[in-house]
Amino acid sequence: MCGIVGYIGKKRDNVETLIDGLKRLEYRGYDSAGIAVIENGGIRSIKSTGKVAELQQKILADWNHHNKPDTSIGIAHTRWATHGAPTHDNAHPHIDDTGRFALVHNGIIENYAALKKQLQLKGHVFKSETDSEVLVHLIAELFDGDLMQAVAASLKQLEGTFGITVISLDSPDSLVVARRGSPIVIGVGDEESIVASDVSALIAYTKRVIYLDDDDIALVSAEGIEIRNIDNVPVSREIAKVDWSSDAAEKGGYEHFMLKEMYEQPEAISNATRGRLDRKMATGMMNGLGFSPKNLAEINRIVIAACGTSMHAGMVGEYYFEDLASIPTEIEQAAEFRYRNPIIEPNSLLLAISQSGETADTLAAVREAINKGATVASICNVVGSTIARETGRGVYLHAGPEIGVASTKAFTCQVTVLLMIALKFGRNRRLATEEGVRLIDEIENIPALVTEVLNDAAKIEEIARKYVYAEDMFFIGRGYLYPAALEGALKIKEISYIHAEGYHAAELKHGPIALLEEKVPVVALANDIPGKDKIIGNMQECKARKSPVIATATVGDDSIREHADDIIWLPECSKYVAPIISVVALQFFSYYFAKLRGCSIDQPRNLAKSVTVE
Numbered sequence: 001m002c003g004i005v006g007y008i009g010k011k012r013d014n015v016e017t018l019i020d021g022l023k024r025l026e027y028r029g030y031d032s033a034g035i036a037v038i039e040n041g042g043i044r045s046i047k048s049t050g051k052v053a054e055l056q057q058k059i060l061a062d063w064n065h066h067n068k069p070d071t072s073i074g075i076a077h078t079r080w081a082t083h084g085a086p087t088h089d090n091a092h093p094h095i096d097d098t099g100r101f102a103l104v105h106n107g108i109i110e111n112y113a114a115l116k117k118q119l120q121l122k123g124h125v126f127k128s129e130t131d132s133e134v135l136v137h138l139i140a141e142l143f144d145g146d147l148m149q150a151v152a153a154s155l156k157q158l159e160g161t162f163g164i165t166v167i168s169l170d171s172p173d174s175l176v177v178a179r180r181g182s183p184i185v186i187g188v189g190d191e192e193s194i195v196a197s198d199v200s201a202l203i204a205y206t207k208r209v210i211y212l213d214d215d216d217i218a219l220v221s222a223e224g225i226e227i228r229n230i231d232n233v234p235v236s237r238e239i240a241k242v243d244w245s246s247d248a249a250e251k252g253g254y255e256h257f258m259l260k261e262m263y264e265q266p267e268a269i270s271n272a273t274r275g276r277l278d279r280k281m282a283t284g285m286m287n288g289l290g291f292s293p294k295n296l297a298e299i300n301r302i303v304i305a306a307c308g309t310s311m312h313a314g315m316v317g318e319y320y321f322e323d324l325a326s327i328p329t330e331i332e333q334a335a336e337f338r339y340r341n342p343i344i345e346p347n348s349l350l351l352a353i354s355q356s357g358e359t360a361d362t363l364a365a366v367r368e369a370i371n372k373g374a375t376v377a378s379i380c381n382v383v384g385s386t387i388a389r390e391t392g393r394g395v396y397l398h399a400g401p402e403i404g405v406a407s408t409k410a411f412t413c414q415v416t417v418l419l420m421i422a423l424k425f426g427r428n429r430r431l432a433t434e435e436g437v438r439l440i441d442e443i444e445n446i447p448a449l450v451t452e453v454l455n456d457a458a459k460i461e462e463i464a465r466k467y468v469y470a471e472d473m474f475f476i477g478r479g480y481l482y483p484a485a486l487e488g489a490l491k492i493k494e495i496s497y498i499h500a501e502g503y504h505a506a507e508l509k510h511g512p513i514a515l516l517e518e519k520v521p522v523v524a525l526a527n528d529i530p531g532k533d534k535i536i537g538n539m540q541e542c543k544a545r546k547s548p549v550i551a552t553a554t555v556g557d558d559s560i561r562e563h564a565d566d567i568i569w570l571p572e573c574s575k576y577v578a579p580i581i582s583v584v585a586l587q588f589f590s591y592y593f594a595k596l597r598g599c600s601i602d603q604p605r606n607l608a609k610s611v612t613v614e
């Protein structure tokens with residue numbers, strides 16, 4: 001998804017800081033980039049299609065060798081095309097006709113066509129096909145000596161979502177930033193400020209940040225920050241401290257962020273569980289949920305809303321809440337929840353799961369649920385993210401930054417956190433103390449089990465090498481391993497671009513089996529947990545159609561050998577933990593499969609890390 005960086009200050013090279021920020025946002029996915037700075041009473045801008053490295057080359061060629069700008073204020077952007085192809089003209093920053101205003105924008109302006117027509121009638125000439133360009137013309141049109149007010153007046157006319165940063169020759173000592181539905185964070189430095197759409201762009205410079213709320217507009221200078229709401233009323237936002245180190249957002253010797261994050265899982269899961277298990281009471285301790293035992297007991301239905309990998313984690317959660325706490329639970333694709341007029345009763349809990357905490361559909365589901373009077377809570381990784389703030393209660397993963405577009409450690413931490421929450425709900429109801437203690441033992445052992453899978457990465461790579469020819473693949477599972485099969489298929493398709501489908505093993509016979517043949521491998525999750533005997537039958541059906549079968553199985557379970565061509569052996573564990581360790585194995589399988597096919601792993605084509613538009 002698009003990325004924004006803005007810098008104001010004299011402490012460092014402005015252009016280098018902006019480019020460094022863009023590089024730190026590359027993982028979000030983009031197809032063009034650009035930069036604009038104010039210098040000697042003019043705005044200078046360079047844009048380029050392709051990667052930030054290409055923009056950097058252009059800057060070196062056009063600026064550094066001849067006339068490097070002497071500037072202390074600038075904005076930069078990576079664009080992920082929505083309105084208009086990824087071309088030079090469509091890249092941001094956009095500059096108005098007078099050359100006095102430049103803007104970068106994330107989000108979508110839904111009424112841009114009508115606004116464009118009005119502005120054209122007033123003589124504005126557009127250079128791009130984007131929705132974003134409308135806004136810079138509108139600000140120029142409404143400017144009456146106060147940039148903040150011109151931005152506010154323009155934003156009042158917009159329908160849609162935005163995170164923006166604006167510079168103007170009329171206000172050369174400050175950036176103006178604003179947001180609605182698309183994140184903006186302000187890094188508060190010492191005689192400098194850096195703004196970005198994602199905290200990872202600025203943690204190398206400062207750990208003190210301000211997260212804007214929707215419809216906040218901020219005037220950001222090197223010395224201070226003034227925030228007003230869209231009605232020009234001053235508002236105060238607290239300065240938060242980011243606890244991620246800048247090293248955590250770098251590759252640390254691994255070839256890819258995805259690989260690094262897969263290897264970080266034992267530690268990330270330990271962090272997610274630290275201090276959250278109460279052995280004495282045999283329960284989970286998640287104070288951020290803010291439920292008294294009475295509140296907990298009153299909740300009689302849970303709806304989980306999420307997208308993508310987070311939705312798969314939520315599917316595992318559905319099993320946990322029903323098995324451990326006997327609470328009717330549904331998992332909803334968040335966009336469906338929003339548009340389906342869902343039934344929310346007074347004692348329903350809407351649990352939103354989102355790594356980034358910024359996914360547009362999940363956020364919209366949260367708002368819809370709040371509007372319908374539900375209690376809402378969230379499981380997010382990014383501290384201070386919009387979903388975390390708007391739900392007001394929830395559990396942070398503490399998994400550290402997840403940079404790889406393919407989500408890995410977020411999934412295993414989300415599932416672990418869901419297990420702890422279900423334990424808490426369960427103990428509030430019928431779950432016995434001994435069962436609670438047994439679960440705590442299992443939860444505490446997850447990092448060790450995941451480490452065992454990591455130690456077998458080379459064996460998984462060998463299996464992936466054998467099937468690298470495949471253009472189609474199926475993943476099947478049952479019960480707790482059904483969501484794991486969906487997640488395995490998602491991982492393969494997003495980073496290796498082959499056609500992969502995840503199915504409930506029982507569903508295979510209802511249609512998909514027609515596609516099986518010798519060039520279509522099936523990955524069957526056949527760990528020794530309830531459902532195994534049935535999935536053996538499904539594996540036989542696949543073999544009968546000549547599909548090679550790759551199984552996950554529990555170490556020592558020789559019954560699987562005769563039904564599979566290759567086996568990824570996994571340590572013994574309960575059904576509650578099986579989806580976690582199985583997905584770790586499938587992450588490695590997908591990673592090596594994609595790598596052997598020469599695919600771009602951290603920035604897969606067409607994908608964005610965080611989907612902040614509908």
Ligand code: M6R
Nearest residue numbers: 308309310354355356359406407
């Ligand atoms: O940040 P979120 O967890 O809300 O993101 C949801 C999905 O966009 C995300 O999980 C996506 O499916 C990943 N690319 C999967 O690897």
